[in-house]
Amino acid sequence: MTNANPHRLFRGGAAPAALPARGGIGLKPEHYQYILDTRPAIGFFEVHAENYMVAGGPFHHYLERIRADTPLSIHGVGLSIGGDGPLDEAHLDRLAVLLARYRPESFSEHLAWSSHGGAFFNDLLPAPYNAGTLARVCAHIDRVQERLGRSMLLENPATYVEFEASTMAETDFISEVVGRTGCGLLLDVNNLYVSCINHHRDARAYLRALPLAAVGEIHLAGHAREVDAAGAPMLIDSHDAPVAREVWDLYAYAISLTGPQPTLIERDNDIPEFPVLAAEARQAEIVMARHAKLEAAA
Amino acid sequence: MNKTITAASLALAFGTALTLAATPVAAQDKMADKEKCYGVAMKGKNDCKAGAGTSCAGTSKIDYQGNAWSMVPKGTCEKTASPTSPTGHGQLKEFKEKKA
Amino acid sequence: MSAAFARALLQPDAPCPAGLKTWNGSDPAKRFAVYRNNVVVSLVDALADSFPVVQALVGEEFFRALAAEFARANPPRSPVLAWYGDGFADFVENFPPAAGLPYLADVARLEWLRVEAWHAADAKPLPLAEMAARLADEAALPALRLALHPSLRLLRSAHPVVSLWAAHQAEDVSAALGATDFADAEAALVVRDGLDVDILRIEPGAAEFVESLLRGAALGEAAQTAAPFDLPATLGLLLRSGTIIEATPSGRIS
Incomplete structure (x- = not known):
């Protein structure tokens, strides 16, 4: 099984070192001091880019110290790659400054939009999958990679609605984007599961239809359960709970297809003590080790 | 208007200020405060989650916001209705945040 | 497409945008509400983090109502949410239900300066x-x-x-x-x-x-x-x- 390096796919720019194929944790201010005090053996940390787009102060103080001896992924949540309008060049400039400062092993963003008409909605909003959106998303990713001088990973979204204007399956759409731009795929297994329940798809078939050779990182998170107007299950990408058993199962399946991958535990709400997250990151490493063992035996 | 500030009075003021700033007692206070304020009180505000229960809890939040214009503040401001003794107005006083 | 979607996000009473569909034919309004609520709730949460003393003074319920009014009228202009809330103090000053607390706007101003100082160079x-x-x-x-x-x-x-x-x-x-x-x-x-x-x-x-x-x-x-x-x-x-x-x-x- 190949462990494709997405950076290889980008047609320009120097490839930075990749994240290790280990468990990582989303870095939260609640855990800064604990991490500096205990120096836990974590494969990598990931931060949301926008939180560090400030001049100085505690956030940079801690990130600099923590990043010094741990690989780092910078994950943007505000670029609005799926938006109607042109990319926010000022925001791209801020990203460039941040990436130059921390030299992260990975940079990723979302297949979603969040800004329109000058307003920022602070949510990852869905777009129809059709030729128009495809052209815009590809142009935006081309611009991002050109401006930042490196390849990016694009994350598959968790969505709650679909559009009548969609003419392509999400998997085909993502495959086209990856093929045209050379970007990699950030495979969010929880998003995948949430969307497949919400839109009544077969999660394993969906997974197989993605461009798995381009996967450069995997996300795992918890979700919340609700129901839609007809009483059918509707899952919310809430990041407020441990990774669900169904998502762990799907993750093991994904690893069997992609080989070991840098795997992030995301927790943005009801944040527990650090060791709770570290245990989930270890769980991901156990899944990957089990896979490696099976491969070796085969 | 303060009287014209002379070089000598500035020198005197700085002399006192440096002594104040270097006083071990003040330094100890500072250390104690630091201990108490350990940790980071402000959160990173950007993330990529959807609020849990947004369609239920969130809706109820939206529902009552419709009445915002007729709502009455009901917090610690209720304790501010009966001001009592004046404080030592004008003194220099320092406050530290309590740990979040 | 996103114009209609964006408009409906900030208007609690507006119908959900046209052109949405669901696999089971259920009313998309309930699913759209996930987005609509997340936008406002996440912005209110951001304000609550920056203005904890204002929130304590007026109570959580009043604060969230006030902050939601602000968020709908003044959504962020930048994706950097650390800077969201510039202008909140002026909004508080002109929010009639808070008129009985003449000091509230200045407390908000002070808390905003604390945010600025926190992230300054x-x-x-x-x-x-x-x-x-x-x-x-x-x-x-x-x-x-x-x-x-x-x-x-x-x-x-x-x-x-x-x-x-x-x-x-x-x-x-x-x-x-x-x-x-x-x-x-x-x-x-x-x-x-x-x-x-x-x-x-x-x-x-x-x-x-x-x-x-x-x-x-x-x-x-x-x-x-x-x-x-x-x-x-x-x-x-x-x-x-x-x-x-x-x-x-x-x-x-x-």
Whole structure:
């Protein structure tokens, strides 16, 4: 099984070192001091880019110290790659400054939009999958990679609605984007599961239809359960709970297809003590080790 | 208007200020405060989650916001209705945040 | 497409945008509500994190209603949410249901300055020994210019804003509020000292002095304020909080 390096796919720019194929944790201010005090053996940390787009102060103080001896992924949540309008060049400039400062092993963003008409909605909003959106998303990713001088990973979204204007399956759409731009795929297994329940798809078939050779990182998170107007299950990408058993199962399946991958535990709400997250990151490493063992035996 | 500030009075003021700033007692206070304020009180505000229960809890939040214009503040401001003794107005006083 | 979607996100009573579908034919409005609520709730949460004392003063329910009104009328203009809430104090000032709390807007202003100071650029304080060396030439002192920490902010209020803020850091908030004189006008000096933001109550004259220093006035000129103030104590405070980052005898300071 190949462990494709997405950076290889980008047609320009120097490839930075990749994240290790280990468990990582989303870095939260609640855990800064604990991490500096205990120096836990974590494969990598990931931060949301926008939180560090400030001049100085505690956030940079801690990130600099923590990043010094741990690989780092910078994950943007505000670029609005799926938006109607042109990319926010000022925001791209801020990203460039941040990436130059921390030299992260990975940079990723979302297949979603969040800004329109000058307003920022602070949510990852869905777009129809059709030729128009495809052209815009590809142009935006081309611009991002050109401006930042490196390849990016694009994350598959968790969505709650679909559009009548969609003419392509999400998997085909993502495959086209990856093929045209050379970007990699950030495979969010929880998003995948949430969307497949919400839109009544077969999660394993969906997974197989993605461009798995381009996967450069995997996300795992918890979700919340609700129901839609007809009483059918509707899952919310809430990041407020441990990774669900169904998502762990799907993750093991994904690893069997992609080989070991840098795997992030995301927790943005009801944040527990650090060791709770570290245990989930270890769980991901156990899944990957089990896979490696099976491969070796085969 | 303060009287014209002379070089000598500035020198005197700085002399006192440096002594104040270097006083071990003040330094100890500072250390104690630091201990108490350990940790980071402000959160990173950007993330990529959807609020849990947004369609239920969130809706109820939206529902009552419709009445915002007729709502009455009901917090610690209720304790501010009966001001009592004046404080030592004008003194220099320092406050530290309590740990979040 | 996103124009209609965006419009409906900020209007709680608007129908959900056309062109949405669901696999089972269920009403997409309930699914769209996930987005609509997340937008407003996440922005309200961001404001609650930046304005904890305003929230404590008016209570969570009132605060969330107030913040939701603000968020719908003033969605962020930047994806950097650390800066979301600039303008909240002005909104509070003009929000009729809060009119009974005349000090509330200034408390919001103070909390906003704390946010600004929190994220401001870093700068090393001038070590005391070096400061002392800069003072060696007594005759040059009136022309001395002080460069102050980039996080430094000042607020002059007609209300006891620092006392109100400090009361909410106390163990017994009620007792601390009970000891607050609401006739007091207060000036606040906000500065990040290391990793903590200090909020200091200073005399109006001292605020005037620091404002002059910020404008680049030399020491001798800045110290001549309209209101009297305790110069040694104020300088001691600036030194102790690490606010003075450079002192230059004359000319420009960077």
